[in-house]
Amino acid sequence: MEQKLKYSCDPNSPASEGYGSRMLVADNDSVLDWRDYFDHHTLPLSRRNPAKWPHYQPHYREVVAEYSDQMKFLAQRLLGLISESLGLPSSCIEEAVGEFCQNITVSYYPPCPQPDLTLGLQSHSDMGAVTLLIQDNVEGLQVFKDGEWITVRPLCDGILVLLADQTEIITNGKYRSCQHRAITNADRARLSVATFHDPAKTRKVFPAFEPPIYHEVMYGDYVSSWYTKGPEGKRNIDALLIKY
Ligand SMILES: O=C(O)CCC(=O)C(=O)O
Numbered sequence: 001m002e003q004k005l006k007y008s009c010d011p012n013s014p015a016s017e018g019y020g021s022r023m024l025v026a027d028n029d030s031v032l033d034w035r036d037y038f039d040h041h042t043l044p045l046s047r048r049n050p051a052k053w054p055h056y057q058p059h060y061r062e063v064v065a066e067y068s069d070q071m072k073f074l075a076q077r078l079l080g081l082i083s084e085s086l087g088l089p090s091s092c093i094e095e096a097v098g099e100f101c102q103n104i105t106v107s108y109y110p111p112c113p114q115p116d117l118t119l120g121l122q123s124h125s126d127m128g129a130v131t132l133l134i135q136d137n138v139e140g141l142q143v144f145k146d147g148e149w150i151t152v153r154p155l156c157d158g159i160l161v162l163l164a165d166q167t168e169i170i171t172n173g174k175y176r177s178c179q180h181r182a183i184t185n186a187d188r189a190r191l192s193v194a195t196f197h198d199p200a201k202t203r204k205v206f207p208a209f210e211p212p213i214y215h216e217v218m219y220g221d222y223v224s225s226w227y228t229k230g231p232e233g234k235r236n237i238d239a240l241l242i243k244y
């Protein structure tokens with residue numbers, strides 16, 4: 001507990017760096033996630049301060065920094081392939097996102113005595129451009145597809161690609177962000193590591209195709225609204241749909 005407090009995040013500020021245990025949502029929201037997390041601010045380099053990360057494991061800080069760099073290369077490559085698949089220049093989506101703001105969140109879901117009563121992490125889609133996720137061998141992540149929740153089988157050496165809302169906006173809905181959640185279980189703790197690649201808060205994001213089906217949005221406004229209203233599935237991106 002002492003160590004958790006030493007590295008705790010600012011509970012009043014969304015996505016602040018460090019140890020925490022709840023997503024920041026409106027005061028009247030009574031849903032609490034069955035999860036502890038540690039958020040690392042990793043890119044751009046001006047945000048990276050390894051002194052804010054724990055160091056009980058030898059080389060922990062070096063490993064996080066190296067992992068961050070490798071995930072950035074993978075995210076760039078994936079956004080390049082998605083752009084090409086749509087007939088766009090390979091740099092198109094990456095340029096629309098701008099320099100990545102990258103965060104790495106380690107989530108720990110303790111065993112839950114009554115898993116039917118709560119979720120590890122409520123249903124949401126990630127806000128940014130693309131999330132790369134690794135997990136241990138305990139099931140828990142579910143994605144919403146064709147009206148039902150499907151459990152993702154953990155692959156110990158696999159990296160799961162979760163497209164996020166800004167990629168849906170830029171591709172004008174041709175690629176959809178993935179609605180997902182984490183469930184708990186009574187017996188085994190679960191660990192996951194999500195690496196988020198987001199635009200800068202001042203970045204204006206808009207569709208690369210005509211006619212646009214989403215309104216342009218300043219990414220910082222999108223984030224504020226997400227944290228104020230809470231995620232609840234994909235309601236934040238749905239709110240940007242243009243009504244013709
Ligand atoms: O723990 C997981 O598998 C999912 C984590 C996640 O969706 C998130 O942190 O946004």
Ligand SMILES: [Fe+2]
Binds near residue numbers: 124125126180
């Ligand atoms: Fe997520």
